Amino acid sequence: MQTAPQTTDELYEALRENDRRPYGRTRTVTAEELAETAELFGEPVPLIHALLELQEAYTYGSEPRKSPVVFARLLNLFDEQPGVFDDRLRHQLFWRFKWVANALRSLPEVPLGSLRQWQTEMRDRYEKAGLELQPYYGQAYQLAAHVGEDTALAYELWAGRTRSRLSDCEACETCERALYHLAAGDDERALRAWEPVLAGKESCQEEPARSVSYALLPLVRAGRTDEVRRLHLAGYRGCRRNPSMAGEIGRHLEFCALTGNEARGLELLAENRTLFDEVDSPLSLLDLLTGVEVLLARVEALGHGELPAAGFPGRSWTVASLRAEVRRRADDLAARFDARNGTTAHTDRRRTRLDRTPLLESLELTLRPRTLADVAPATAPAAPEPAEALPGSPAELIKRARELDEQGHPDAHACWARLRTLTTDPDYVHPDDPEAGPPARLRADLLEEEATLAERKDAHADAAALYEEAAGLYEDAELAGHAVIARASAVLAGAQAVPPRAEAEDAERAVPEGAGAEGADPQARTAAQVAVFTEAHAELVRLHEQAPGIAPYLQARLLRLRVSAHGLRLQASGDSEHVAPVLAEAELLFDFATRHGLTGQIAAARLLRATTHAMAGDLPTALADADGLVEVLRTDGPAWHLPRALSLRGKIQLGLGDAEAAYASLSEGVRLAAEWPAESVDTPTLHGELAQACMGLGRTDEALRHLTRSAELELRAGARFDAFCTYSNAAQLSLDLGRIDDCIALLDSLLLEPDVVDGELDDRLVAQLRLTRARALRTGDDLKAATAELVALAAESAGWDDDPGSHAMIAAETAILLGEAGEFTKAREVVDQALAAHARDPRYEQVSNALRELARLQAQQHGPEGLTDARAFLDDAGRVADAARTVDFKAHGRSLDTALAYEHGRINAYAGAYDEALAALDKALGLLGEPGEDPHLAAEWAECVRLAGVVEGVYLERTAPALARIEAAADRLTSLGHSEEAESLTGLAERLRDGE
Template identity: 40%
Template structure:
């Protein structure tokens, strides 16, 4: 009901809790109508201001001048109806109206200038300074392109007033002036206090983040650009008054070669196509959309389906045409209104931009990429030393075989061309390359290796056996034996991922091929040396699998079998002069040594393996052992030594591109090593790169694990918003193929991150979703107890008390089935604290009830339970009970409880010193301020300061000394 002014004010307060959007705007319109019935116009004034805000922040700025005109008339006829705050808002919002008038091309420039004149006259009459007026004149000049520099000087040389825009917004406008002048360096220096968080407001630093993205990329500061996109876009997403900012993020995606991410941003903001109330902002949004679509069209994605205005399906080409027509018409309308070509010229300059990076900027977030198509401006790629241009078929086969014999990865491109040539209808086999069956076997073998690389074990085994049959047909028994041995390893590899796979026959298959290979080795033309060694390497691989499967305590028989297989491979490789196979033997030995904690032995083996690769002159074989050595360095606590090793591996991989070598894990390892060696920026960069590469490889699980590590790293750096953006990109995507436990951990970290950002309702919802999931885990009720506790606290923090109490009971019930006393006790104390914060003295009985439950729980926990520190938990209950009594102004009880907390913390030894000092601090405040016994409080503080200094806790001592100084200061009489 809104039958009285008080009811209207109550409804206005309720509406103020809603997010800006159509629902809030409609309600604001209804409340203006309701307020018009009263003789007392105070409610109407407030309702009109609320309606103006709703229009402004909902993308309907063209409507706000009409509302403001009514407010001004009411001021002129009845200033007593305005509160002091509303009077200030009256003058403040002259700037809003100026912006709204500029937004609409149908408003004549003369009308805008008249408005600036009225603003000047009213400010002068009310005794206000002129700086805000000149800020508006600069805004208009910057828009029209006429006299911007002079207007800038007139604005920035005047002192700020209480009606000036906030410092953060003014900083943004000064920076944008420098960007428009082409001075990115000066702009970024100007922006520094906003981007660093020293100057903030309701919209900043997020709007500045959007505008700073391209200047940062142009300046080579891509790490900051990545962060500001993650954080800034998350704020702007879906907000109708942020259409221009979203357009800037779309532009950034296109020019940082993240078109796939741009498509997701476009889809998430599809509703912005229907936001038409702020035409200038709409032009900025449409131009950003067009830049993205132009890049996609240029890459050959014109027929790709994209999100556009609701009501029909859109392709890149169709939407680009629609957006181009509307944006061009809007720009022309503004130019006509302004009498200049500035708006269209700025639009043309944005559209003419080329990508600012040679490679996609790794963002670290999950994004669905369009099919990769080489852009027209890219240089053609040629295979290093592979003679890829050779046209002679026989020569092509000969060269492919030569490169394959030494393991060169660029042989793959030649085999692909050979496959294409043999598949042609007019192909006739050239007998000079040997039997056709052998060539077909070689091609099948390459297909099988592709299956190995993609971990498609069943297919790899099937095709490798086909290759073996073809080798037999071509009279190549040795090659056939090697192919069958490799097929056996596929069976073993499949069982690693899927225990249901029966790999029992693999050992018998491999034994048969080893016997055959040994027999053939002594016969003329029986088996090539390298194929014989390949069979032995397959044996080493299978025995390694058996050993790893029994870790951490493999049987002596399995250990002996592995040692024997590696020794045989190494001995035979040395005898036959195969340095690469000897290197492989040492890599197997190093892997097992590392898995069993023998890092020195593993390092020695890998050092020898790398020496063999170097002696063989096969640098393309170096990346894998280098990466394994780096991994061992990290595991053994020498991350700083790992970093250069991974860089070496990546450099070798870049010199010798190998399609079978995924570089995502290399970057993940490098990011991990950087994090452990103190290079936080490098860690973020390489973990982001790893996640993006793993996405492209289809390694969803590993990519999610890397993003979880990345988010932890960002959170540890205090970059909580970045971390949340990374985690959200996982849970908002497809998670059905991921390990449910991994997804649950991601959701838990996300929920905690949202709490850290103060987004309490979103955090509560995430906790509840997670609680519903883990409740089904009959084998892990402990996790459910933990999550239920955090969900209850999040709901209480969000003010959803009914749901919070339900979740509280759910947590207690879960604890009774699967005890997790520490989080349950923490939840009970938090409920006591939040109850007092919400209800003050009235909530004391309930708060004390929660604390009594916590105290009873502590008494029930056995003394030897892990993760439950009795002295801390009991002291924390007394501490919180004291705070509750103090909030209810029962100071004697409060002091008594805090003294009990101090006594309990005393029993905690050195770990108890800091919580004890905090309890002393609160006790002194109660004693000195509330109870008036300054002398006793001072004595208490002095003794504790001495104690903290002696124990080596200077920060705690300083906090106590600050309270003592405050108590000693003279007090007003």
């Protein structure tokens, strides 16, 4: 709280603002400050409101020791001045007797006699006030269940009574009834009782999240796995990081442990690590710790006790050490409750949970299924597994590696990896064998392999340096042919590593002064890239001409590098004049490889030729080439080229619109790729392309699986940026498909990754993930969380000086959410930021949409009193539309001018300015023109006519002209085949005739 309220009006506004905050320390501290301020006014009613807010903050902030103290002050005020408590305040006071009972029950230091004494106090107060006693009997039952007494009679005395105004909400009572049946071992009856809550028909602040946490295991036991998956995702989101729902989080952790989702359990534990320090309720903490222990015990039983785990602050924990600490603390808490209650109920319940065995070996919960191996600390990647066992002696291993490398066989990578390990051992002795050659040659071989792997990760500058170093060593070993290949490889890697900025500077200087840099810069860069690859090709030809006597397989590699240089030039330019040189070089490679029987290079030449035709847009020729290549590879090999050929064919088939054929090709490619080391096949790309084919066939669930599989493979390969981009696409797809819980769970998992938390991942990519999450939260009706996320994003993106357009878009979207929440002052501030950023990098449609929507919300929520502010938003939208018109901007939907005129009509109608509304709607109809055959335009036109008819016929009471307008429009729509739109108008006409 920056400034203490100076008046009671300011105090009430501060209380309302604090009520909008999430429960936690910020809200609690502010409530404490407001209560202190309220006392200074010397008026009982403001103080009562402040104390009620403070007790709520303590109750839902998991501080049960403080809640009864605040309530005692309220009760004293009521006893001293009952007249100042109106009906609402009196209802609040008697409702909170239950809060105090819950708080006292959760504190083992409060004697059992004091708990019973409080219940007696509650009963006496209710009877004196003439209130029904069902809430009292509810508390008596809950105390009996807590202590571990026979609950049958207490349950009947409560559940058999009619509900009253002070009874717990129906959702909470439903949960208590279900838990009674669950404790009796009757899963089926418990689930029947829970049905309305789990189906979303009954809810409150803590429901259905509380019920879901208890229902998870019974649902699994009942075999309702699809339902339990959905409820886990939604239910966990309802309690995550919430101190007052620590026990519910513990049960979600237990559920993960018992369904083969131990890795997700550790992830959720990390997300809620602050609860170890924040939860001040011993009963909630006991519930949480028991769930944590179930998870940790399961992880340790699976042999992962040394994994790091998120635990109590102040030190680092492993699974094993944290489990021991959790067990000690939880045992102590259970013993304290049992000592207070005079039973063994809490120890027994803890033992029952800890003794449970897994219910399922595996239950896929999220779009990102992970294992404990996936959450282990990063280690050096495992060496690829070869198809055949590796030779034992270094000499034989070197020989095998070079033979396989000459063939281009993928198993060469495993040999080189093994040799790298051997040679780094201090005791390694190079074999004295002529075939093994000198140590310098082996070092060169290993450097060349390292460079190849670097290239596959797009680390072209590193690769070029490694190739150059290898070339020098080959020369020292008097292997001229190998040196040429290494140097040629360095040339091509260097060309891909060169940033075109320097080469583009001269081209940019030729751009006329005042011309937009947006158009010149890409052209200059393209020209620079073309020049770099042209020069690289010339250098490759020179190197080839200077090495006439090298072995055929080395010459073929040189020819392949030449094709690649021209191919990269074509890829950079997209210019058709660069197609023929690529095909000519590919033909040289094909002819040479055919003469010398180099099957791997024959396949490579055909693959490059088909790829070139595809890049040139000649898809039928590309497909014919790919078909031929696949058939040759099936019969003659080499088999390791087949997944790549199938990938190319599938991509071409997608381009031709044949999703069924593409699906078949890509599915086979994925299956065959599993037979080869990951280094030889781009399996992530195969899965990504297969996802596209699935989307073309309407197999959306399968598409999501392939997208997430592609991303996880990219993560394992160390391509984290690409992986997060793919995951971002999967999240957006799940949002588009309406799978809101899946989308949010996936993004929550990604945003917990260490490089995201530590700020090491690209900030714009992280912002995109958060933006998608905010949109998913909004779609899922969690407006509060969505607004908080977007407000934070808007503040961060304000500093993106290099990308004001993105800030304009984010700020515009944020302003709409603030408007929906009724916070128009903040919405005005944020939309002004959007306008300022838009002036630097226009986002006409997004900014105009936001301004019009804010105008609508202002008029809708405030009526005539909001008309001035609403019109101010529309004035800004008008200026945006004027600017868009000057640059001939075309909106994706209706024009900005048409949308603006319609919105003028709508907000004037909301505000009761009906003549102005009708004039604006007539203008909108004029801008829309005739509906024609376009169904979207017809729908907009019909809606505009409908609203004009309502304004004219209902509010202005001009029935005859309104009927004429509506009936003519309906006839027009019917004649054009828009029967559904026409029906909406004829229905309105009938109501007008009937005088409704």
